[in-house]
Amino acid sequence: MTNASHLPNPRNSTSLTRRQLLKATVGGMSALTLLSLAGCQPVAAPAAVGDAPAAAIPSTLTIGYDLDIIKLDPGIQQAGVDWPAAALVFNRLVEYDNTMMNPVPSLAESWTVADDELTYTFQLRQGVKFHSGREVTAEDVAYTFTRNFEIGSKGRFAGYMLSVDTFEATGPYEFVIHLKQQDVTFFPNLAVMSASIVDKETIDQVDTHPIGSGPYEFVEWVPGERVVYRKFADYWNQEQLAQWPDEIVTIAIPEVQTRIANLQSGQVDIATSIPAEFFEQISSDSNLQLLGQEISASYLCLIFSNERPPFQENKLLRQAIGHAIDKEAILQNVFFGSGESQCNLIPSTHWAYSELDCPTRDLDEARRLLAESGFDTTTKITFRTFTGQQFGVPVAEIIQSNLTEIGLNVEIESLEWAFYVEDAWVGRNFEMTLAWYGREIDPDGLFSSVLRKEQGNNPMRYFNQEVEDLFDKGKATADREERKKIYEDIMNIAILDDTALVKLKTMEVKWAANKKVEGFTLMPKGHPNFYDWKWVG
Numbered sequence: 001m002t003n004a005s006h007l008p009n010p011r012n013s014t015s016l017t018r019r020q021l022l023k024a025t026v027g028g029m030s031a032l033t034l035l036s037l038a039g040c041q042p043v044a045a046p047a048a049v050g051d052a053p054a055a056a057i058p059s060t061l062t063i064g065y066d067l068d069i070i071k072l073d074p075g076i077q078q079a080g081v082d083w084p085a086a087a088l089v090f091n092r093l094v095e096y097d098n099t100m101m102n103p104v105p106s107l108a109e110s111w112t113v114a115d116d117e118l119t120y121t122f123q124l125r126q127g128v129k130f131h132s133g134r135e136v137t138a139e140d141v142a143y144t145f146t147r148n149f150e151i152g153s154k155g156r157f158a159g160y161m162l163s164v165d166t167f168e169a170t171g172p173y174e175f176v177i178h179l180k181q182q183d184v185t186f187f188p189n190l191a192v193m194s195a196s197i198v199d200k201e202t203i204d205q206v207d208t209h210p211i212g213s214g215p216y217e218f219v220e221w222v223p224g225e226r227v228v229y230r231k232f233a234d235y236w237n238q239e240q241l242a243q244w245p246d247e248i249v250t251i252a253i254p255e256v257q258t259r260i261a262n263l264q265s266g267q268v269d270i271a272t273s274i275p276a277e278f279f280e281q282i283s284s285d286s287n288l289q290l291l292g293q294e295i296s297a298s299y300l301c302l303i304f305s306n307e308r309p310p311f312q313e314n315k316l317l318r319q320a321i322g323h324a325i326d327k328e329a330i331l332q333n334v335f336f337g338s339g340e341s342q343c344n345l346i347p348s349t350h351w352a353y354s355e356l357d358c359p360t361r362d363l364d365e366a367r368r369l370l371a372e373s374g375f376d377t378t379t380k381i382t383f384r385t386f387t388g389q390q391f392g393v394p395v396a397e398i399i400q401s402n403l404t405e406i407g408l409n410v411e412i413e414s415l416e417w418a419f420y421v422e423d424a425w426v427g428r429n430f431e432m433t434l435a436w437y438g439r440e441i442d443p444d445g446l447f448s449s450v451l452r453k454e455q456g457n458n459p460m461r462y463f464n465q466e467v468e469d470l471f472d473k474g475k476a477t478a479d480r481e482e483r484k485k486i487y488e489d490i491m492n493i494a495i496l497d498d499t500a501l502v503k504l505k506t507m508e509v510k511w512a513a514n515k516k517v518e519g520f521t522l523m524p525k526g527h528p529n530f531y532d533w534k535w536v537g
Helices: 018-027 031-037 080-089 138-154 200-205 256-264 276-283 315-324 327-333 363-373 392-404 417-426 443-451 465-475 480-497
Strands: 060-065 108-113 119-124 164-171 174-179 216-222 226-231 247-252 288-291 298-304 380-386 409-415 432-438 501-506 511-514
Touching: 060 256, 080 216, 080 226, 080 247, 119 138, 138 164, 138 174, 138 200, 256 276, 256 511, 276 288, 315 363, 315 392, 315 501, 327 392, 327 501, 380 392, 380 417, 392 409, 392 432, 409 417, 417 432, 443 465, 443 480, 465 480
Parallel strands: 060 247, 380 409, 380 432
Antiparallel strands: 108 119, 119 174, 164 174, 216 226, 226 247, 288 511, 298 432, 298 501
């Protein structure tokens, strides 16, 4: 292990709050005033002889997010906006590479796999410290696994680890996992945020001040304004740490125009969630760079509750809605043509993609199915959507208009993002709602947690035993052509016949940055790879 050279403990830098950002943009402040707000000071006069040298101002990367974080506990995090808290504060046994398919060593410096591919033995790095100063051991890994399985469907970990049979710490730095069956998705899933290794001795404060072993310590969260992370001087990978800034600050800036304006003025270094209509503006600015994915594992769907009327046990009603929706109108009018609207949950450039007999927009067929469904069209259907993402309400309005054409009475209920996650998503309190999925790139990862029983991405509570069996078969199969056919069979059942959901489009995730960051990449899930980039600010 690289010897840790102790870095100075950097002070907190003054950061712009959301309120200050808005005031700066709307009020038309001068560049000097904006820089002053951000904590950038004019050059001082030379110090007098005998004066103490001024303390170095810490370098700070500021990210303007479209939303505030929701949870700090990686065991129960649900939203992609919580990824920085998990990625920066915690380590996992392994970390994602840019493809999300070939994880790289992290807390585990090496591992072996038994010939039957059912037993994985991990050797942990010695001397790795939590931010509390205590050494990370295999007992902490075992504690994390036990805790996450106990959290169950309230989190994501148990769904990713369906193939795990038993696990144990067989020594201070050795951790062994036994699988029930061969599973080609198991190893990459060890890098998900819910697999973050927590400190069992400080777990009581994980909701407010999480302690991990990651490259950055949690400093503070001011809800609606900022989250501050400071470099952990005793981080085990000093070579990597030296390439990154002293602090990382995320700021909630919901309005996209404000995010872009503050990126251009230097108030933030990265702006997240850039809509397609701004791609050309960013690309043509020589001071900025547009950040994207090589392939997207993100998609937008309309989902139906299988736990309550009117969609419970009414497949024909769900199919009628599928034929009524004008996906092309959504694609062009809301997303400016970005993405693809075919019904396959696997993107068209993926090795597992196959052409499906996707339902087309056909109002006559939709009316026929609606009549056959027996649904009373005088009954109101409540359509819950979210604000905070600029497409949530416009997409819902197009669908509402489409369904009116076949005689359905749909009422839109718009929810603030955090409440949507807690009430509609986690609480499963909806009849139909929009769902924006950001998944893993393996075909199982793309939609198994969406369509499998009681998984974190299945608030619909969709269940079909044939689909369950096919997913198990797909994970246990190594041959790509065989797997491709298995996932095609799954979608023919779940998407085309059962109509558990209606895929609206793939989501092309883009961020923008200034030139202070190099090599910053968005993974297929739409999250940044915080472990493979360089700060040159």
